[in-house]
Every structure is written in C-alpha cells, then in structure tokens.
Amino acid sequence: MKKNTFYLIVGCTAIALVGLFWYSDVVRMPLLIEVAFIVAVAIIYLLRRRVTDLKEDERDVKITEQAVLRTMQVFWVVFCAFSIGAVMQLLRAPAFPRGFPPGPPPILPELLSPRLIGFVQLGLLSLMIFLYVGFRIYYAGIYGGWETDEE
C-alpha cells in the first residue's frame, strides 16, 4: 500500500468517527463510539504495517521516543493533580455509624460533577496531543529535522 493511500484511509476513518460520535450522541450510546474508536485505531495500526513507502529509521524512532517520554513526564503530573482532586471526593464518604435510629443518608457536596470531569478530560486529551506535537517538532529540530542542504 502506498503512503498516500494510507493517509487517505486515515482521513476517511477520522470523518467516519466524527459521524459515529454524532450518531452515538443522538442515540445516547457512548459505547458505540468507544468501541468504534478502538476498532478504528486497531485498523490504522494494522494498515500502517502494510505501507511500503513509509520508511521509519532509527532517527525517527529516537524522535518519537523522546517526544513520548517528555509528553508523559509532563502529562502524568497534570493527570495526577486532577486525580488527587477526584480522590478528595472519595474521602468525603459518610461517617459510620450514623447513630440510632439512622437518619437519612447525608448529601455529599460534589467537588467534581460528571460534566466537569468530561470537560477536564477533554482538556487533558487536548493537552496530551499538543504536548506530543510540540515535543515532536522540538526534537525533530534538535536531531536535524529541518535542515535542507544537499551537495
């Protein structure tokens, strides 16, 4: 398979995923887009192996490794900071025993609403993508990615 064909398939897959995202929202079935996303990524990984004119040498691997490493180094700190906030919510469990006769269960204050968690996750996902792309550009520059001279 040619490189351009692969990119075309990736583009079509992305458009199909957007459509499925919209459809799963309409029918209120988040599982649909979740499964579709996993299947789409698996297909793309499999197709990528069949591309014949996409050469990835050790320098490309090095750039990818460095970009992934730095992305993870930043991302895990941000992710843990958010997770600590979620753990705080877990710690606000009702105290037992509640006395006798037991009264109504206490209403717990919500630190993070499900809607807010969704927005934060979207932000984290965007952050991860931006970090990775940024570090990739940075390390491609470090390892001579933008040099253009020829004899």
Place this chain on the structure above:
Amino acid sequence: MPVFTGAGKPMRNKIKVFRAMHDLTQEHLAQVIGVNRQTILAIEKGKYVPSLDLAFRIARHFGVSIEEIFMYDDEEQAGQVK
C-alpha cells in the same frame, strides 16, 4: 556543530568526505544504508549520532573501519596537530 554523546564528548564524522570520494549523493547513500535522507544529513551536520549498527553499515559501505569515519572531536584535532 558537534553533537554530544552520552559521555559528554562531542563527535564528528567524515561521511561527507567519503561521499564525495565515492561520488554519492545523500539520497543514494540513504537508500543503500536503508535510512531517510534526512538522517544522513543530520549525521553529517553532527545533529544526530547514529547507533552502532548504523555506524557499522555506513563504514562497511565505504569499506573502512568505524574509527575512520566517526571520531571524537578532540581526537580529530589531535590528528590535525600531528
């Protein structure tokens, strides 16, 4: 610009010289070695230090030892003084 290795010593190479001696373009050498042209360019410019495997492949292609192509910066300067 010399590139710094893990040991902290800058390295240089003579790939460009050997390419000129064998009348090879970066593209041709890259194809023969099995890497991208950008990688050959990055090595020549000293932006990237190749792995031992790639260094061997380059050296064997030119029919010389690794030390004749890749050397520490101070070794090359010492050689020029001699």
